Structures are given as C-alpha cells and as structure tokens.
Amino acid sequence: MLAIAAGAVIAALYRPAGTPPTTPPASLQVAESVALARPPAATAQPASLSDTTPVARLIPPLASDLARLRERGFAIPVSGVSAAQLNDNYLQERAGGVAHEALDIMAPRGTPVVAVEEGRIAKLFLSKPGGITLYQFDPSSTYTYYYAHLDGYADGIVEGGKLSKGQVIGYVGSSGNASPDAPHLHFAIFKLGAEKQWWRGTPINPFLVWRDARP
C-alpha cells in the first residue's frame, strides 16, 4: 500500500495544476467503503480497482479537523462500547488493495447504533457493500458521519430529520458485504467538499477522535 500511495503522490505532484484527475474517486470503487454507496446518478464513470488514489486522499485531514471533532465529545456509535474497546482498523487493506478508511465496531446483532453528535440525516441509502446505511451531516455541514451494515433503522428515522447526540438511529447488523457471522458497525467520517455531496469527502480516521494513535 505504501508503494502504491507513494506512486500516486508522485503522479499527483507531476500533474499540472488545474488538470482534472484522470481516475474517478477511489471512494466510488472501494468495497466496504462509503463511496461505493454512491447515488445512481454517479455511475457514469467506470471504476478500475487498480487505480484508486484520488487527489483528495493525498491531502491529510488537518490536525485542526481532529481537534474540532474531539472537542465535540462524540458518543461512541455502538451502545455499550467504550473507547478502550475500539481497535484501529482504518488502514486495513480491503478488496482491490485499498484501505478501509473507517472504523469497524463489532457488536451483537440488534445492538443500538447511536448518533455520535447532533446533526441532520443527509441520506438513507441502500448499497451493495454498505447495506442499510445512514449519512449524517454535522450541524455545520462540514463533516459526514456514515453508519453502515445496519440491521435496520430505528423508528422515526427519515431523510432530513434532525438527530440529537446519542439518539438511536438503527441497529447493528451485517447488511451489505459484511459477514453474517460478524455483525458490526462500519463507521466513517468524511470532511465534505464545497459541493456538500453526502457520498463524497476526505476521510478522517474515526478512531483518533476517541483514542490516540499507537506510538
């Protein structure tokens, strides 16, 4: 992965400013990742699994993003799980040799999934990899929180609806491409671009919102 990333960095550096990327965003291609859950309208660009590093991913999230998110005192999105129980699986390799770019939290099927903070439901989406998913915008529409592999939504969850921190949005499951034997919540954070597209953004490692990286 490092070699691939380094190659992509070099390719990006040598691309003249203003030239559009020649590949669709990796987020449109990654199995078990947010962006495969793209809307039908975005299917025009065929995806190649061998070429998956968009420029957006070469820009690390600012330390200030992490600081801002930490200040908010996020709830852990799976009921009954503590920060000490989280495992950092952000960089784990997934199908196609791409990084996971999310946090998997294992829990029994049916465990309540709660909103990490207040905000608005941007999209309820059913995708092949993510299964039953929910995209939440934070109150300033700067970040998206993505909850995937749900068993189902909680009562009263509708697109555009407001969420409060800790509100139950759904239940842990294995919908999409998760193993039925290993129900879990796939949780991702994206910093939205100027267009505020709910399916697209720069990923931020959720683990680091609750825990420090291992030395």
Ligand SMILES: [Zn+2]
């Ligand atoms: Zn995952």
